[in-house]
Amino acid sequence: MVNAIWKSIGEGNIGPVYLLMGVERHLIDTTIKRLIKAMPDIDESSVIRFDLEETPVEAVIEEADTLPFLEERKLIIANNASFLKASDKTKEKVVHNIALLEEWLGNPSPTATVVFLAPYEKLDGRKKISKLMQEKAIVVEAMPLAGKDLTTWIQNEASLKGVKISTETAQVLIDMTGDSLLTLSSEIAKIAMYMDGDGEVTSTIIENLVPRLPEVDVFRLTDAYMTGNVKQTIKIYHDLLRNGEEPIMLTSLIAGQIRLMIHVSSLVKKGYQQQQIAKTLNVHPYRVKLIMENRNIPKMERLLLILQKLAHIDHQLKSTSGKRERVLEIFFMEPLRV
Known part of the structure; x- marks a missing residue:
């Protein structure tokens, strides 16, 4: 859908109102850049910006309805359209004239393009303004792709x-x-x-x-170990050592990965979705995605046993002055039984 909208913008078909909703900032920024590029009289310095957490929406409407001075068409960015989502009235700094906005959406300015940014996971679909905005505006859903x-x-x-x-x-x-x-x-x-x-x-x-994400390597290492693939485990471990990773740090990262597996598995059983889990655990959604798609995750008893062994390894690594690399290598080579 977003590619179709970008193509339309590139062909010069610029709408009067856009709603960019979602948490994928790159899609939002790219859409704005494409709008600027497609409007010949506009550059970055001539874009008019409002923060709707500091300024009432009436100011945006007034600016949109004022004829442009040097350009054929204005580009107005209205960020943080929090009135589109469920909110705590006691924490709101600004009172917006939503009735005026609803009326204006029925007949927006022909000499301005107004882009409302709603950088939130979801809007409040019960609100009339949320429904009307999605009906009247060109909507770009800026959600993580998969x-x-x-x-x-x-x-x-x-x-x-x-x-x-x-x-x-x-x-x-x-x-x-x-x-x-x-x-x-x-x-x-x-x-x-x-x-x-x-x-x-x-x-x-x-x-x-392309440098590999450390989290991805640790996931591969942990997954290889838990599936009993000793050869692959040792290979990944040696690659990490050559890249400068320390055994103590790797032990900590693996333990963190195991704990994350335990938490994700628990939340999945409760019916949580990927984005909800990522937000609840405050981790990157991609890490949650890797775990949710992994069919090799063992039962809880085995995960807890691995954690127990890693705690012992951590103590060994911090108390030995010999070859620390060998301590973790022996751990990887020993079969794990529950």
Whole structure:
């Protein structure tokens, strides 16, 4: 959906009102950049910005209805449209004239484009203004992408930079960096520059150019250990050591990963979804996604036993002056029985 809206903007079809809703900041920022690029009289310095947590919405409407001076059309960004979500009235700094906004949405200014930003996970669908805004505005849902949507976005982003990437190779990039669009966009730009903006991206190019997220390596290490793949576990462990990771730190990260598995498993049983779990545990959604999609997570008894063993390893590492690398390596080589 967002690609279709971007294409329409690129063709010069600029609407009077946009609603950018969701927590994926990169999609929001990219949409605004595309609007600026598509409006010939507008640059970054001429964009008019309001913070609706500090300014009433009437000021936005008044500015929109005032004829532009030098431009053919104004671009107005109204951030933090908190009146679209459930809110605590006692904490609101500004009182908005919502009735005026509802009336204005029925006949918006023909010489301004107003972009309302609602950087929240969800809006209050019970509110009349929320329903009306989604009905009258061009809506961009700026939510984290996953699965096919994410790989398609990567392919489109690569195409814009002049290179091609298959679905399988796009997944390799995701496995290396996570699902942050900002990070992915930066890495795709770097890869395209390396390839001189031509050709097809390969797994080898990605592995040579893209740094792997430490969380991803720790997840791979933990997963290999729990599935009993000693050879793979030792290989990943040695790779991490060569990259400068310390055994004490790795022990702590693995223990943290096990605890996260326990918490995620518990919340999944209670019916929580990925974004809810990430918010509750205050962790990146991609880490939750990896755990939820992993079919190799053992039962709770085994996870708790691993934690107990890691606590013993941590004590050993902090009390020994010998080769600490060997202590954790022996732990990985010992079969775990429950």
